[in-house]
Amino acid sequence: MRCPFCRHPDSRVIDSREMDDGQAIRRRRSCPQCSRRFSTVEAAVLMVVKRSGVTEPFQRSKVITGVRRACQGRPVGDDDLAQLAQQVEETIRAWGMAEVASQQVGLAILDPLRELDEVAYLRFASVYRSYTSAEDFAAEIADMRRRAKGGDAGPGDDTEPADGTGPGTARGRPETGRPRARGVPVS
Numbered sequence: 001m002r003c004p005f006c007r008h009p010d011s012r013v014i015d016s017r018e019m020d021d022g023q024a025i026r027r028r029r030s031c032p033q034c035s036r037r038f039s040t041v042e043a044a045v046l047m048v049v050k051r052s053g054v055t056e057p058f059q060r061s062k063v064i065t066g067v068r069r070a071c072q073g074r075p076v077g078d079d080d081l082a083q084l085a086q087q088v089e090e091t092i093r094a095w096g097m098a099e100v101a102s103q104q105v106g107l108a109i110l111d112p113l114r115e116l117d118e119v120a121y122l123r124f125a126s127v128y129r130s131y132t133s134a135e136d137f138a139a140e141i142a143d144m145r146r147r148a149k150g151g152d153a154g155p156g157d158d159t160e161p162a163d164g165t166g167p168g169t170a171r172g173r174p175e176t177g178r179p180r181a182r183g184v185p186v187s
């Protein structure tokens, strides 16, 4: 690994230790040229298989993009979305798989989104959960109304098509997920 201080093309590992219950390894490195030290973190890249069959690294920003559209007009802030995306990543990583389907990412979004905002949840779920029949969907809505006790979780104003809101369809966002390895300069 290249030294982040002097760009020397090689460095020496002087210590390795596990982080996050073995999901990542932190290495202390020393540069043979400038003798400065830095750390790297190595973690498995979580890949998402899109419906098209294309795989790409998991990105929290894509979860946020997808969920934000379902949250239009709802009292959900950027902090809520960032927290939800973190929860989703933790859930998926806890499955211990190197690769997940984009539909599984959608399913991992459902529970935390329901906690956050039921209307947004319904919009999102209408795309990502495969209801076996219209009755299932109606039952879901009735269940929500019961829990909301007369709240605003009705389906009446949620008929807009939630097209392209998923993590598999967002485009052009910079990657903000966990990088393959990150150098942390330590002076």
Ligand SMILES: [Zn+2]
Residues within 6 Å of the ligand: 003, 004, 005, 006, 007, 008, 031, 032, 033, 034, 035, 036
């Ligand atoms: Zn160096």
